[in-house]
Amino acid sequence: MYLYDEYDKSVVRQRIADFRDATERRLSGVLSEEEFKLVRQMNGVYLQLHAYMLRVAIPYGSLNSRQLHRLAHIARVYDKGYGHFTTRQNIQFNWPQLQQMPDILEELAGVDMHAIQTSGNVIRNITADHFAGATADEVDDPRPIAELIRQWSTLHPEFSFLPRKFKIAVTASAKDRTAVKFHDIGLVLHEDQTSGRGFKVYVGGGLGRTPFVGHKIREFVPEAQLLAYIEAILRTYNELGRRDNAFKARIKILVHEMGADAFGELVEQEFSRIQPMVDDLPTKELERIRQRFITPDFADLSDTDLGLERAKAEDPEFKRWVSRNCSTHKIPGYAIVGVSLKDHGAIPGDITAEAMDQLAELGKLYSHDEIRATHEQNLVLPHVKKRDLYVVWRGLQAAGLATTNLGQASDIISCPGLDYCVLANARSIPIAQAIAQRFADRKREDLVGALKIRISGCINACGHHHAGHIGILGVDRKGEEMYQLSLGGSGAEDAAISQSTGRGFDADGIVDAVDTVVGIYLDHRHEGENFLEAYRRIGPQPFKEALYGTA
Amino acid sequence: MSNLKPQPSQIVTANEIGTGAVVFMTAEGTWTFDVTAACLSETAAESEAMLALAQTSNNRSEVELVCLIAAQRLPDGRPWPVHPREVIRALGPTVRHDLGYQADIKNTSRTLTDVSL
Amino acid sequence: MELLDLRRLSSARLLSYSHVTADDAVADITGPVLIDLDRLEGDPEVLDDQVRPIGLLAAGDADSTRIVPFLSRLSLIAVQFPKFSDGRGFSLAYRLRRDHGFEGDIRAVGAVLGDHADFLLRTGFSSVELPNNAAVETFKKRLDLYSIRYQDAHDLRPTASELRHGQSRGHLAS
Ligand code: SF4
Secondary structure, three states: OEOOOHHHHHHHHHHHHHHHHHHHHHHOOOOOHHHHHHHHHHOOEEEOOOOEEEEEEOHHHEEOHHHHHHHHHHHHHOOOOEEEEOOOOEEEEOOOOHHHHHHHHHHHHOOOOOOOOOOOOOEOOOEEOOOOOOOOOEOOOOHHHHHHHHHHHOOOOOOOOOOOOEOEEEEOEOOOOOOHHHOOEEEEEEEEOOOEEEEEEEEOOEOOOOOEOOEEEEEEEEHHHHHHHHHHHHHHHHHHOOOOOHHHOOHHHHHHHHOHHHHHHHHHHHHHHHHHHOOOHHHHHHHHHHHHEOOOOOOOOOOOOHHHHHHHHHOHHHHHHHHHHEEEOOOOOEEEEEEOOOOOOOOOOEEEHHHHHHHHHHHHHHOOOOEEEOOOOOEEEEEEEHHHHHHHHHHHHHOOOOOOOOOOOOOOEEOOHHHOOOOOOOOOHHHHHHHHHHOOOHHHHHHHOOOOEEEEOOOOOOOOHHHOOEEEEEEEEOOEEEEEEEEOOEOOOOOEOOEEOOOOEOHHHHHHHHHHHHHHHHHHOOOOOOHHHHHHHHOOHHHHHHHHOOO | OOOOOOOOOEEEEEEEOOOOOEEEEOOOOOEEOOHHHOOOOOOHHHHHHHHHHHHHHHHOOOEEEEEEEEEEEOOOOOEEEOOHHHHHHHHOOOOOOOOOHHHHOOOOOOOHHHOOO | OEEEEOOOOOOOOOOOOEEEOOOOOHHHOOOOEEEEHHHHHHOHHHHHOOOOOEEEEEEOOOOHHHHHHHHHHOOEEEEEEOOOOOOHHHHHHHHHHHOOOOOOEEEEEEOOOHHHHHHHHHHOOOEEEEOOHHHHHHHHHHHOOOOOOOOOOOOOOOOHHHHHHOOOOHHHOO
């Protein structure tokens, strides 16, 4: 966890003072609806279908127990007892009152959190690998870089009125857990024998109305020059991004229209103008940030824990949980614990204040005070000793958080859809619930194996439907909720955009259609082949025939 | 949905500024949480007049996002939104019946399950 | 219209410019004039007037390289914000200062909000044109709201990282 210093705290406090003043002026009628809208958006406050919504940033998905307890407290005192984790490592509260908003922000500031730039046409929350600092497959912990970018992008004088919102993700692993190629800028830290440490830079990826996989415009940007390079990208985009049509204003359209090579060329030109001015400050600053990250004081342990082995042998349920939810840690004797927020029939990403408190306690006692939010709307206890796994599992069970479906059919990403969102065309949560119920039979779910189903309630694609093995998009057809099905997407290192199967379905029909598609996969799959692999081999035709007949 | 042109058979809705809560305008020009207590227009001219009245409330910074939505008359004479989106807005999330206006009242004659969504 | 000097927080030393439209004869106007980029490109002789201060009115999306040929003769560049949400003017001002070393007045005109105040100052604007006195007061207040900033911009105050490392930049001394 990065610890704020006095300067970080001041920035957040000053921002709240500013917002409090604006809120009071709005409530007393001095500020108009339009004027205030700009202000509230810059501070993460939306007006949704039923009420205001506050989106709180969780930079690079990292939380400590105090922060998670505070989120629980906010849910209890200012909201209706729960929060909703999003696909960008944020948490949303669905019922806060405007008059209490500045107080909520104070509560957040008390634990070094904020809602700055979680809305509006600005650089949004910087996301990173939720296994950062714990997984063995990374070059280094990418979070200090993400924090450097967070600070640099906070209240940026030049880039706070961009053509459209701007999302940056960072990973340091070849195994992509961040959907890095679906971001405006995707950064992959890698090490090179000769040049040292630097970043692969992808630009112009994104979902939404016109999905694109990001283009690599640079194989290697040295770590010390990364901010200068990002600045070059942002300046080019700020100047040239389209402002005539909100649907065409994202950087992906600019990159697509001018071509990635031409865009990269402009960035290089601008970069060469900035570069001579760059001193060693970023390097020093990065070093300072690294030091303000508390590295867990890992114990020296044997990798096999006899107690764990015994518990697994005695309790098949526990054994199943270990094999499904625990991943390899870089330190012997430790494990990364995945926590599903997708119990069959639950609302994806929702968690009660009580469960937040319980998880925070488990994190404090057993995970070096760290909890992570994933972009798949789940949580993680990143540093658990193998010898503690049984207790942790018990604790998670007590909190209702021990579901063993991670990465499976019922681990569905779903946006809030028409149940909460003003922009929605159709509901997505009930569809997610109904599909998850279809896979409540564990045998069947296990038989199907790895499957990523993603649902969005409108073309904005917050539910990442284009990046799903199975994607579902809600549309409004003359006042009726309809759903389009698409197949073959991936948000991982082999990023791909799912392709529509054809005619849409109604709410019941789409659940059956998913069942049909899964059935075809089971019929056709080769030994050990997952859904995506099978789809890539056999193509869409068998699925279409099963869905619509051969005619 | 939002920004409808004035037409017959509409009601005015908005969000209360302080709480963000969904409200509907009554015949007296006050605001209610109960959609069935809203004033339903007979003509486009009436809709226009209602919208103008609501704007004065907006100008006093009482409500935001003032707009007309299509509504129909229930058999008992009270208004009800036409579009599913507006039904959800009026009542609360369909996946959490314990939240929103639906949770606060028991006396609305119809609930979400009664209307086909 | 009221003018505000963003650095001195007054309007004392600021010049008012009369906007010259496409068909106006510049000679008919006395005092400082503000000329559109297109007119200037088509009619560069107006710059021959050695005495009068001349300003350029540039849209936020103007290519700064088009402005360069005239820079040495300009005492003001007025950057037009077409909408509150259009942030191109910030990049233009930044470029004029950094790439082209322009030291005259850069003035924000058009749809400018109190929320822009701090950002304008930091990207190199030196003055702003506002609709009325109330707006001027809001602007002044908002210039003081944020004492800490993370970015190395065209700015007079040190950044957080300079404060942290006890360092300061040479160009700030001037
Ligand atoms: S995808 Fe559409 S419906 Fe879903 S949260 Fe995003 S904007 Fe709302």
